Amino acid sequence: MIIEIDPGAGFCFGVKRAISLAEDKLQQGGKLFSLGQIVHNKDEEQRLNQLGMTTITHDQMDEVKDNPILIRAHGEPKSTYQKALKNNIELIDATCPIVLKLQNEIRKCWLEGDEDNRQIVVFGKKGHPEVIGLQGNIDNQAIIIENISDIEKIDFSRPIFLFSQTTADEELFDIIKNDIAKRLNDAQKSSTPPLHVTKSICSQVKNRKNQVITFASKHDLIIFVGGKNSSNGRYLFSLCKAANTNSFFIENETNFNPGWLTGVKSIGITGATSTPDWLLEKVKSHINTLIQR
Ligand code: SF4
Known part of the structure; x- marks a missing residue:
């Protein structure tokens, strides 16, 4: 046989890094709290719980003052960092560098957006922690597209900057991108639609x-x-x-x-x-x- x-x-690079940061901190002794499940696997979570890590929700952040909190690979909105600063909480930031790069790109795009009335569109799952983190870096101003019917939310008379959640399905992303491009063409009767695409799916x-x-x-x-x-x-x-x-x-x-x-x-x-x-x-x-x- x-x-x-x-x-x-096995783990992707971002999850490996988050777990290694958690283990390093736990080895120093004391408690460690993870803001949300560090990895979507209960056996691995239990292993880390046995080493001293506890998973908490955002509402419980106030209750663990004076103890370090780990930000998992999915990343967090700006409000989490502000809350930690206000409450003097030490953060172990394990945001995956690929997610962090995407957060920064979307924020930069949003900050530059006043001149052309652009829309930021993210192909991803509503309520997914990474999407919440991306939204929380631009005051929840992105239009989240989960499926083809969500495309109706886009205003085709304005420029569109399309991004994707790092774990999105590439084929579906391409279908959505092509549909948006077609509708822009139809709406503006122009061969160069103002569609800017960043295919931010993790390799x-x-x-x-x-x-x-x-x-x-x-x-x-x-x-x-x-x-x-x-x-x-x-x-x-x-x-x-x-x-x-x-x-x-x-x-x-x-x-x-x-x-x-x-x-x-x-x-x-x-x-x-x-x-x-x-x-x-x-x-x-x-x-x-x-x-x-
Ligand atoms: S972007 Fe997401 S899937 Fe890719 S390495 Fe980072 S955590 Fe893992």
Whole structure:
């Protein structure tokens, strides 16, 4: 029996960095609070909880005065930094540098916007922490586009500056961009529509799509390990399932069904960008034990 862990699986660079910053701080002793779940994976969160980290909501920030708070890779709106400053809270800022760059670009674009009455449009999920952070850097002035019907919110008589959430789907982004360009052309009857596009999708997310499809096609059985609340996990699993119908989603080794092993000669184990390597290894060793029984 071949059991292979997807070499492209495991944390993305931004999540790795956030966890490493949390571990460094915890090693110094004392408490550490994470503003929101540091990673959409409860097994990894539990591991960090055991080291002394506690997850809090924004409303609980006031209750943890004098203790450091970690800002996760998704980033935060300006109001969080202002609140921390006011309450003398030390921030461990683990905003992913790629998200930070996007926040800065959108803010710069917004600050330059008075002259041409521009609209800032972000393709992303309403309520997603990264989108809340992006909005909070420009006084919530962006138009958030989640799907094609949201395009109706755009005023096609004004310039449009289009960005995307770093974890957005590239194909859907292109569909939306092309639709906006067409409507601008129709509205203005001009061959040079005032549409400025910044495709700010993270390359780590972009590359995972094809990697996961290729990997899923290689094996008889695919075990996808991810947190139930990971949108990246749900998306990547849907790609696995489309490439290989014998794919199953588990949160950890306890969800593995031994019946899935029947008639199978090769197993691929993969996961979301929020699934830790140690959990993939644990699932592999659990399957090995079942096979050897
Ligand atoms: S997916 Fe990309 S942008 Fe988002 S945290 Fe990971 S590395 Fe950063």
